[in-house]
Amino acid sequence: xTEKDEREKKRIYEGLVTESLRGGMFRIRLDNEEEDMxxxxxxxxxxxxxxxxxxxxxxxxxxxxxxxxxxxxTYRLPKKDKEKDKKEGGKKEKDKEDK
Numbered sequence: 001x002t003e004k005d006e007r008e009k010k011r012i013y014e015g016l017v018t019e020s021l022r023g024g025m026f027r028i029r030l031d032n033e034e035e036d037m038x039x040x041x042x043x044x045x046x047x048x049x050x051x052x053x054x055x056x057x058x059x060x061x062x063x064x065x066x067x068x069x070x071x072x073x074t075y076r077l078p079k080k081d082k083e084k085d086k087k088e089g090g091k092k093e094k095d096k097e098d099k
Contacts, residue, residue: 010062014077015040017057026053026073028061038063040073051076 019027021039024047028040040061042053053059053076060075 008065010064012074013061013063013071015059015061017053017055017059020053020055026055026059028059028071028073030061036068038069038071040071043072043074046073046076 013030013032015028015030015038017026017040018029018037021027024042026040026042028038030036030038038061040059046053053073058077058079059073060077061071062074063071
């Protein structure tokens, strides 16, 4: 790779939306070692698909090489509902016992 290609690469992080700001902007705490706080804006596909992002949602963010404090939200990660998993796991075990 050339030096130009390395500069133009985007870094992809996952993070937690902590605050909703005006104009489709969000404050995001990244899951990296430093737990950086960045400002993220919604990408066009998310806006076009009417996907709602709220504080508490987990998202995937692309951060460009020029401004490490701003990023583009490209994907809202599915929520992991621990209680739902426990209930479903309990039902599956009961079904196995019945058979």
